[in-house]
Amino acid sequence: MSGVLSIGELARASGLSVSALRFYDKAGVLTPHAVDPRTGYRWYTDRQVEAAVLVAAMRRVGMPVKEMTAVLTGTDAHGLLDRHLGRLEKGLDDARRELTRIHHLLDVRRGTGNVFVVGTAGLLAAIGSVRFAADPDSEYPVLRGCLMETDDGVLRLVTTDRYRLAVGTAALLAPPDTPVSAVVPCIFLDDAAGLLHRHAEVAVHVGSDSVTLRCGTEELGTRLVDGAFPDHRSLSAAHPGIEHSFSSAELRAVLADAGDRVDLGVLESGEIVVGSRGAAPNARFHVQVNAGFLLEAVDALPGEQLTFDVTGPIAPLAIRPRSVHTSDPASAYSLLMPLQPVALT
Structure with missing residues (x-):
C-alpha cells in the first residue's frame, strides 16, 4: 500500500522504538493514520515520518509529553522549545553548583589541602581590577604573579610591579578551613577566564605547591610561585x-x-x-x-x-x-x- 507505513517501518525511519510509538499514540502525541480493528495493528502515512522524527528529537532532550503536541501543532512551538531550553540550562547550573559543593566536601573529608568557594562573576571582576599591575617581564616570579589570600569572608587578589599595586576582592561563598595565602602566575588567571565564564561558582583547591580551580566536572590547575610577595598592607x-x-x-x-x-x-x-x-x-x-x-x-x-x-x-x-x-x-x-x-x- 503506497504511502502507508507499518509501525515497525516508522520506528526504523524515525529512531523511535515500537513501544515508544505505542506510548505516544496513547498519549495523543502521534496517533496512527489507521488501526486494524481486528488485530489492533497501527498504520502510519509517510507524511507522519517528519512528525515522528521531531518527537524523537524532543524525547532526547526531555521535552514534556504535553508540550510535544503543542509543538507539533505549531502552537507557540519556538517559544515552548526556548522555555524548555531555559529549564535545562537552569538544571545544568544547579547540577554544577552541587558538584562543586560535593568536590569541596570530599576534599574537606579527606583533608587534602584547603578549599574555598567563590562566585565566578566576583572573581572575574577582581581579576580585571588587578591584572594590569603585574609585570610580565620581571626577573622576579612573584611580580609576574598574583597573590590570593582569604580573610573576613573575602578573597583578595593583589598584584604589583613595585611602581604600582592593585587590589581586587570577591565575597567567599564557602570559606576555607584556615586562611589561604598563595601566589599563582597571572597567566594562569588569563587561562582560567574561559572556564570561569561558563560557570556560576568555582571551588579553589589550594595544596602545598599547587592551586586547582574546579567548576562542576571541569578542572584547571597550576603550580604555585615561589618567593615572598611584597607586604601590600604596609603600603596602605x-x-x-x-x-x-x-x-x-x-x-x-x-x-x-x-x-x-x-x-x-x-x-x-x-x-x-x-x-x-x-x-x-x-x-x-x-x-x-x-x-x-x-x-x-x-x-x-x-x-x-x-x-x-x-x-x-x-x-x-x-x-x-x-x-x-x-x-x-x-x-x-x-x-x-x-x-x-x-x-x-
Missing part, C-alpha cells in the same frame, strides 16, 4: 588622607593628553587638580605620577566615580571607587608610587 594608609572624587570619564579625557606624567595639585580646600603644575599654582603640595599607570588604574576600577586619597607628596596615591576606603577588607583599589618631581608646564 591606615587612615584616609586628603580625598577628592572625580568622574572616570573626565579623568580619561585629561590623561589622554597628559604625556608621560601627570601632576596632582592638592589645594588648601582639599580639592585635587589633575593636570600640569601650572594648573594649580597655589597648591599646598604636588604629587606627580606616571600618567599611563594612572589611566590603567582608572580603566580597571569599577564605577563612574573614583576617589583619590593623598597623604603627602612622597606617599603612594590611592585610587578607589567612590565611598569605599582602602581599609575596607572588601574594597578594590590601586596604589601608585609618586615619581621624582620635575617641573611641568
Whole structure:
C-alpha cells in the first residue's frame, strides 16, 4: 500500500522504538493514520515520518509529553522549545553548583589541602581590577604573579610591579578551613577566564605547591610561585588622607593628553587638580605620577566615580571607587608610587 507505513517501518525511519510509538499514540502525541480493528495493528502515512522524527528529537532532550503536541501543532512551538531550553540550562547550573559543593566536601573529608568557594562573576571582576599591575617581564616570579589570600569572608587578589599595586576582592561563598595565602602566575588567571565564564561558582583547591580551580566536572590547575610577595598592607594608609572624587570619564579625557606624567595639585580646600603644575599654582603640595599607570588604574576600577586619597607628596596615591576606603577588607583599589618631581608646564 503506497504511502502507508507499518509501525515497525516508522520506528526504523524515525529512531523511535515500537513501544515508544505505542506510548505516544496513547498519549495523543502521534496517533496512527489507521488501526486494524481486528488485530489492533497501527498504520502510519509517510507524511507522519517528519512528525515522528521531531518527537524523537524532543524525547532526547526531555521535552514534556504535553508540550510535544503543542509543538507539533505549531502552537507557540519556538517559544515552548526556548522555555524548555531555559529549564535545562537552569538544571545544568544547579547540577554544577552541587558538584562543586560535593568536590569541596570530599576534599574537606579527606583533608587534602584547603578549599574555598567563590562566585565566578566576583572573581572575574577582581581579576580585571588587578591584572594590569603585574609585570610580565620581571626577573622576579612573584611580580609576574598574583597573590590570593582569604580573610573576613573575602578573597583578595593583589598584584604589583613595585611602581604600582592593585587590589581586587570577591565575597567567599564557602570559606576555607584556615586562611589561604598563595601566589599563582597571572597567566594562569588569563587561562582560567574561559572556564570561569561558563560557570556560576568555582571551588579553589589550594595544596602545598599547587592551586586547582574546579567548576562542576571541569578542572584547571597550576603550580604555585615561589618567593615572598611584597607586604601590600604596609603600603596602605591606615587612615584616609586628603580625598577628592572625580568622574572616570573626565579623568580619561585629561590623561589622554597628559604625556608621560601627570601632576596632582592638592589645594588648601582639599580639592585635587589633575593636570600640569601650572594648573594649580597655589597648591599646598604636588604629587606627580606616571600618567599611563594612572589611566590603567582608572580603566580597571569599577564605577563612574573614583576617589583619590593623598597623604603627602612622597606617599603612594590611592585610587578607589567612590565611598569605599582602602581599609575596607572588601574594597578594590590601586596604589601608585609618586615619581621624582620635575617641573611641568
